Amino acid sequence: xxxxxxxxxxxxxxxxxxxxxxxxxxxxxxxxxxxxxxxxxxxxxxxxxxxxxxxxxxxxxxxxxxxxxxxxxxxxxxxxxxxxxxxxxx
Amino acid sequence: xxxxxxxxxxxxxxxxxxxxxxxxxxxxxxxxxxxxxxxxxxxxxxxxxxxxxxxxxxxxxxxxxxxxxxxxxxxxxxxxxxxxxxxxxxxxxxxxxxxxxxxxxxxxxxxxxxxxxxxxx
Numbered sequence: 001x002x003x004x005x006x007x008x009x010x011x012x013x014x015x016x017x018x019x020x021x022x023x024x025x026x027x028x029x030x031x032x033x034x035x036x037x038x039x040x041x042x043x044x045x046x047x048x049x050x051x052x053x054x055x056x057x058x059x060x061x062x063x064x065x066x067x068x069x070x071x072x073x074x075x076x077x078x079x080x081x082x083x084x085x086x087x088x089x090x
Numbered sequence: 091x092x093x094x095x096x097x098x099x100x101x102x103x104x105x106x107x108x109x110x111x112x113x114x115x116x117x118x119x120x121x122x123x124x125x126x127x128x129x130x131x132x133x134x135x136x137x138x139x140x141x142x143x144x145x146x147x148x149x150x151x152x153x154x155x156x157x158x159x160x161x162x163x164x165x166x167x168x169x170x171x172x173x174x175x176x177x178x179x180x181x182x183x184x185x186x187x188x189x190x191x192x193x194x195x196x197x198x199x200x201x202x203x204x205x206x207x208x209x210x211x
Contacts, residue, residue, distance in 0.1 A: 003094050006102055010108075013135075014135075020116050021115060023116070030180070032180040032183060035179065040115055047136045051101075051139060062161065063157075073168040
């Protein structure tokens with residue numbers, strides 16, 4: 001019972017955070033801020049995926065969360081490197 | 091029963107930290123301070139959720155699963171690197187090269203500022 005409430009609370013918090021990030025992503029005027037907002041969205045979505053897996057009691061979603069973490073990290077670094085260097089793989 | 095309370099406490103703490111991180115991204119005044127909230131508070135929030143999930147599946151299946159620990163480790167390794175790269179992008183886009191300290195090696199220049207000779211002066 002208390003677990004259900006805690007899951008709903010955590011999902012609400014991370015969902016609100018996701019909406020805030022989206023709002024900041026639309027409003028930000030510099031590229032660095034936009035990358036930061038996208039990276040934070042990835043982190044929040046990983047938390048939501050794990051909460052979803054707990055709510056349904058399956059461990060299937062861990063691979064999805066792991067893939068999301070890897071893709072988020074690699075895409076952030078690739079975008080930053082593109083801005084810093086002009087190309088990604090030298 | 092006790093596990094339920096532990097998981098619930100972890101989830102509430104994690105949700106609070108996640109919300110603080112995202113709110114800080116909106117509220118903090120300038121670009122470099124804005125880097126702090128998402129890379130520290132939100133990472134801690136996700137770590138809390140993953141540990142809660144680990145305890146939950148320990149209660150369900152009776153065995154410790156290491157998937158969550160792997161994701162936690164990866165996120166905690168990735169967050170500082172991400173913050174470093176985004177800080178470099180901010181410095182490259184918004185700070186002139188003459189305002190930066192010199193690189194550690196003599197005779198080299200900061201990578202992002204190469205080819206910006208005409209615009210930096």
